[in-house]
Amino acid sequence: MLRKLALGGIRSRFRDYAVLFSGLVIGSAVFYMFLSLATNKAFLTANTMVGMTSFIFGFGELLLVIITTVYIVYANSFLMSMRQRDYAMFMMLGAKSRKIAQLIFIETVTVGILAAVVGIVFGMGLTGVAGHALMAQLHAPATHFAVAWPPAIFWTFAFFLVMFVVGALINAHKLLKTPLLALLHAATTPNRLKAKPWTLAVQAAAALVLLAIGYWAMSQFAKLVLMGVAIALVTIVLGSYFLFNSLLVWLIGLLKKRKRFAAKGLHTFTLSQLSFRIRDYTRILAVVSILFALALGAITVGLGFERDIPDLAAKQNAYDAVVVAPNQATLAQARRLTGVVAQVNYHLKSDAKHFYFNAAELDRDPLMFARFSHGPTKYTKVTAANFAKNAGEYASQLDQFQPKQIGGRQPAVLSAAAFAKLDRPVQIAHTWRLKDFTANYDQLAALNKAMIKQYGKQSSAVYGQKFTYYAMVNGAFSGMAFMGFFLGIAFLAMLASTLMFKILSGASYDQSRYLMLQKIGVRPALLRRSVRQEIGALFLFPGLLGITHVLFGLKMFVGLLQEPYGHLALPFGLFLILYGVYYVLTVWLYERIVIRQDLAADSQQ
Template sequence: MVIGYWLAMQDLFTSKVWEKAGFLMTALTILTTVIAGTFLLFHSVTGFVLAMIKKNEKWLWKGLHLMTISQLLYRIRGNARTLTVIAVLSATTVTAGGAVYGLYYNANDQVMTADPNTFMYQQTDEKIDQQVSAVLPDTMYDKNIVALSVPFNTKELNTASAFDSSEKRIYTVIDEKTYNELAEVQGKEALLVNDDNAVILDIGYDKRFSPKYKDKTIKTENSKEITFQSYKTQTVLNAGTAGITVVVSNDQFKALQTEGEHLNYRVIGMDQASTDLSEKIAKQIPEEALFSSAPKDFQTSIEGVGSLLFIGSFLGLVFLAATGSIIYFKVLTEAEEDKSQYNMLHKMGVNAKEMRKSIASQVFVIFFVPLAVGLLHSAIALKAFSGLLMMDLAKPVLIWMIAYTVIYGLYYILTVASYNRIITQNNKTEG
């Protein structure tokens, strides 16, 4: 299991192990080692732990502990394969469901990162602005901003990225004043840009692939140099309209006005906006204006992930029902075999409360040890998945795990109740 976990936690894109062994071979190795390790855990390690507990004589001779431990030792080793299947099914269900729910849960944050303004488009005609204003309700802010589209020589940036060998890129450039005006209405921190320096706003920044911007220099076609003092993974302009944005000092912005194309953008912020309003605005704007809409992008994102969430939830319930049913029928089969033992204890004067306590303890271990192992497997898998997507999945995954455990716990309660009913009825019948 440790070998499988270690391989799973290696970065898919930068790990030498994944590179040398190949994706398919490494994935199969992870699967094989984790399943084999899970089987050994139930067959040997759990038995060893129970055997060590059995040596505690002071605890062992209290109540029915001796019987409980002895039966667990026999059953866990005998049911190692079944428990392995349950753990793997639980891990598969929680991993698939948690990953999809994590994407769904973070959909709004992803859209807000890419579209900090509710609407944004490039202004091409004053008449279009009037038509848009005619369909707009009250807004939080409605600003016209000036930007530049400047081609830069970015050869120095390419040393850190093997995925982009182009030496020229076009960035949208705004001045510090514009950035701070938008940052204020969007609830972001103000920015101070030094002379001849810049801050790049790259929402897609990934330290594995993106250039190491800090202290790197880019040049305009006329050899004007700009050095990045830092970078930010948030932006104040909608990425779908403006792309990657560079913030320069107010004086530097004036100096760059002869280097690129002048752009006029209209940015609109609203408390609430519908896709219907987005469609009305889109009808007033030509395609070349690069209109971007946060409500529309959110709807598209939810529609894409929502279908996956439905499929994942449905399959999760199927696997959960299968997992719970396997243990349910397995335990009740064993209850039929244990009737004579509990009837003997009944005749010896052991009260029903002690027997119920012993039954609940045995069933609890059979139910929740494989669940705990399955949740551990899924936690490692989802940790690797979140690292791959550079996304925080901790909260949605925890919610999914709790929901799964609660439903799984209902099977446990049902199984214990059925087990007790079988034993109680037999004791009444046999006397």
């Protein structure tokens, strides 16, 4: 009987349960995705050059546990609020408290177990799709990466099971201790935050101090190291909560006092909607701001590492490819290169100790060598006149001009006349400079295989290639880029789920208020504008604070990224577009719930 009542309750409020269930599925999927990396020590060790990555992921796990716990608490609260009126009716009809407690336990734990199972399966699918797509994009080996990781499966299921069992017990205890009349009218009871001005001032001051400490700790990451991560984790989370707790209450109160603003359109109604559940909003907006910062920061850092890979390779070699005396197969692969900016050939001769360049050719087409420096890559042009001066400094880049050996012969320059007199075979060195190295990755990989086949794997002709440097740098940095993108996708999904769930979970209770406005003749356009403004405020404030967190948080990567604050337009722009899409989708879904389309059509006729 209890099972039938539980299932009947779910069927009767299927749309609300669908919102709840989808949010929990995404939450458990993200939890699994994060743990699939955080608990995979072999993956972290093989794909990152940062020795403390495991420790950082440990703090990340703690933060994710806090965020997911808050999310599950809200989900349980929402689950309870949907059914508490029904429970009160059962109690009025004579149902025993013990049976009601069992009913609550069955419903809550069933929803939690189903969400965990479906979320783990969905998380594995998302892990596989995102992981393999990123590996292909980054040309990353991602050693020891696993789609189905048993420790992550176990801990995700165990965490959600424990949280929902505890939540079910708390819900049952709370229900049985709440008077019947309070249960019947809970949906219409406001949850305003009553705070005196001095309390708001203290919270605002505490928020600014805590955030300042957190931002300072991130800027001093090179000195504080792990302690800086711990300090920032605690202070920024608490500072974000206190900031919203004080700022939103003060701002809403201030706007209500501005009579000219409040009297315009439905501003009074919109402000009242925000203040009606302001206590819940301040908590969830703090969580959203942290998720926003984590998602945007991870994607920004991932793009930074991805951008540094070809840049660092370019600082090691000015030429994208150099082939000396190629056979037909090697030359055929080289001719497949696209976007060629410059293609220069040099004639070489060699004896037992040296290999020689023709001075006339160097004067006509100087050799290009890359100088390692921070910022944009700089190049040195080497002619016959300054060859001897620069040969030692750029010896590693000159190695690629002597095939079939790992060194031995020293580079030198002969005058045109001396070069012509030297009775040695002529070998042609073909050089290419390309517009986009990464766009030619497949062609360069095929050329590298052809050179290995022709010269041997240990030949300096292969070892000194830019593609070889790229492979080395990619092995060190692609793991970091992979983790950045992967976690950014995960946190972005949870960000959208958290904010959309919080907003849509209260939509069913807002229906009566919007219906009342429609019945007294308020135009649908004004109602939609009110919805856009209300939801827009809930998206705007955590977004602004999240961006601030990221701008300070990038200080932690000054020593790892070449330009952590360079090229921010791309990650910030893409992220804000996605954030805007979530906003539009949330507004559309909310409007479909709270605005009656039949009444809207009648009012427009």
